[in-house]
Amino acid sequence: MGHSILRKVPIFSKMKLLFSHLLLLTLLNTHTAFSQARINITLKRQLDSVMILDQQYRGILTEMSDPLKRDSISRALSIPQKELESRIWKLQSEIDSSNLIFIEHVFRQYGYPGKSLVGSPSNESAWYVIQHSDKIEKYIDLIYEAGQKKELPFRLVAMMEDRYLVNQGKEQVYGTQVTCRLLKNGKNECFVWPIKDAEKVNERRKKAGFDQTVEQNAKRLGVIYRVVKLSEVKL
Structure with missing residues (x-):
């Protein structure tokens, strides 16, 4: 009798393992279906x-x-x-x-x-x-x-925040907005709109999810980056 019981133990273990795998697969399929259904x-x-x-x-x-x-x-x-x-x-x-x-x-x-x-x-x-x-x-x-x-994506939130601030004539935060307008020195120029705490702008950009520095982004938009102060802009 003892030998008979010992022979059945491995079979029971295999069945238990198989049942566990089937249960896990069912749960995964259910989760996937639920996720798709929510879209x-x-x-x-x-x-x-x-x-x-x-x-x-x-x-x-x-x-x-x-x-x-x-x-x-x-x-x-x-x-x-x-x-x-x-x-x-x-x-x-x-x-x-x-x-x-x-x-x-x-x-x-x-x-x-x-x-x-x-x-x-x-x-x-x-x-x-x-x-x-x-x-x-x-x-x-x-x-x-x-x-x-x-x-x-938070980088999009950052871009909208910058545009919102620029529309109000305020300093932007992430340096995403470029404009072309008259400066108080009498020159028409395309430039990155003034940035609050410009020295740390690239730290903020990285944290927000941007993969380019303010300098690289300006170049992509056809502008050479330089720090422009709000006091220089003719509002």
């Missing part, structure tokens, strides 16, 4: 469409800084060069207005549509629409909360 697929697709529309003409406007491309775009669209920029901005502005109406409806229904609701990068769509609108002041707190909850 609002319809809203995700709508936000992806909004992102495409947000960028529809902005790429063209960027390319127009190249005279050769500007000429090609003018001929392709049959729009005189002197009217090109205003006509394209008008088209983009109409899209922006429509996008804003939709996004404000989304905010009322869901709050900020973040990563847990629509996944990534769809969670950035609403940010782009607000960043390109005149409603930053109204929604900056909602955007900040989304960043704190990791529903939105």
